Amino acid sequence: MSSCSSDQSPSSSACGNIPLTPAQQQAAAVGAEQDWAAAKAFYDNLVSTKRPRPPKPQNAITVAVSSRALFDMVKDRKIYEEEGVETYVKYQEENENVPLKPGPAFYFVKALEQVNARLRELYPNDEELFDIVLMTNNHAQVGVRLINSINHYSLSIERFCMTGGESPIGYLTAYLTNLYLSADSEKVQEAIEAGIASATMFTANKDIPYCDKQLRVAFDGDAVLFSDESEQIVKEHGLDRFFEHEQMNENKPLAQGPLKGFLEDLGKLQKKFYAKDERLDCPIRTYLVTARSAASSGARVLKTLRSWGLEIDEALFLAGAPKGPILVKIRPHIFFDDQMFHIEGAQQLGTVAAHVPYGIGQKYYKSKPKDDTVKK
Incomplete structure (x- = not known):
């Protein structure tokens, strides 16, 4: 007897091996719409609630975060590794009213x-918003502490995926994930290979104040926003050949990299503020470092960004200089880079x-920062 898969597509049966007929697919879509309508009605009837209604997943920009990215669970992870899952679950139950401290993605x-x-x-009725999903392989028994911690900090996270020790990667597509952040580098690698924008989070070595009125996101270029085609030239043929290659191909757009879609998502939301004449007071700012x-x-x-119809608020070309000091000035909430030595430099000076x-x-x-958040 074959076992069922948890990551079947909408066009397959429950066990993922018998394609649905067009009529069955249409019926499933209608059922999903009815379920969403019922959920919407439920929230609309909660007159006294202060919680905003979650956006419809098809319209939202979904950011999935792991529990160890959202919260500081270094001590908890150590208990799991050294004493086993039963002791870990018991510890979480005994401390379920003790809020977890903020983690790197918090x-x-x-x-x-x-x-x-x-x-x-x-836009009171618009659903093109960020939707945060907690995506974790924690057991459901740990969920109470996670929920209590989320409520303690007044976070609006309504959708959870707790897989009880199994990898949550298969659920990312089902949750319509636009960006996945985790402290587990192997899961991030798996998600990248599945075509999902993903990154491994590292805690900064020192605290720096963040802007609480503006989301600031900094991106590296090659192998992050763009493909690694130019980086391949550098690694294989050196800088002189790279400069020659880039000048010869100046008018040929670079292929997209794994985070291009997220920059595009940010740009769509920025334009909503621009449409309301709030360009100078936009709560989103993007940086190319x-x-x-x-x-x-x-x-x-x-020219590649222009060909994509995307804007970047600030572009900083460092000509090989360290990125850490520049990032201290920017104070981004997150900085994406494909090179570990840039990650280390940012981390040491206080950038997440x-x-x-x-x-x-x-x-x-192959070096990795000395950061307990990435321990298995």
């Missing part, structure tokens, strides 16, 4: 919710960094 999530609040003021040189290889990057394990650079640098 202030990023808070900033997303601040953007949502501004959008709801301007690249090791490229402006004069010798910057034009292709900017997220490693994108994509491209040829992964073959050349």
Whole structure:
């Protein structure tokens, strides 16, 4: 007897091996719409609730975060590794009324919710909002402490996926995930290979204040927003050949990288604020922080963004200089980079960094920051 799979597509049967007929697919879609209508009616009838109704998943920008990215669970993880799952679950139950401390993704999530609040003021009935999903392989018994911690910090996280020790990666597509953040590098690698924008979160080594009125997101260029095609030239043929290649291909757009879609999502929301004449007071600001040189290889990057119809608020070409000091000035809620030495430099100076394990650079640098959040 065959076992059922948890990641079947909408066009397959419950066990994923018998395709649904067009009529069955249509019936399933109608059923989903009815379920959503019922959920909407439920929230609309809660007159006294202060919680905003979650957006419809098809309209939302879904950011899935693991429990160890959202909260500081280093001590908890140590108990799990050294004493086993039963002791771990018992510990969580005994401490379920003790809020977990913020983890590396916490202030990023808070900033997303601040953007949502501004959008709801301007567009009360619009559902193109951020939707945060807690995606964790924790057991359901641990859920009470996670819920209590979320409520303690007044986070608007209504959708959970707790897989009881199994990998949650198969559910990312079902949850219509636009971005996945985790402290587990292996799960992030698996998600990247599945075509989902993902990054491994690292806690900063020192605390720096974050802007509480503006979401700030910093991106590296090659192998993050763009493909690694140019980086391959550097690694295999050196800088001189790279500069020559970029100048020859200045008017040829780079292929997209794993985080291009998330920048596009941010851009769509920015335009909503611009439409209300709030460009100067927009609660989203994006940054390109690249090791490229402006004069010798910057034009292709900017022309690529233009060809995609995307804007970047600030572009910083560092010509190989360290990124850490610049990031201290920016104070982003999150910084995405594919190179571990840039992650380390950012981390040491107080920036929450997220490693994108994509491209040829992964073959050349295997060091990892000394950060307990990535321990298995």
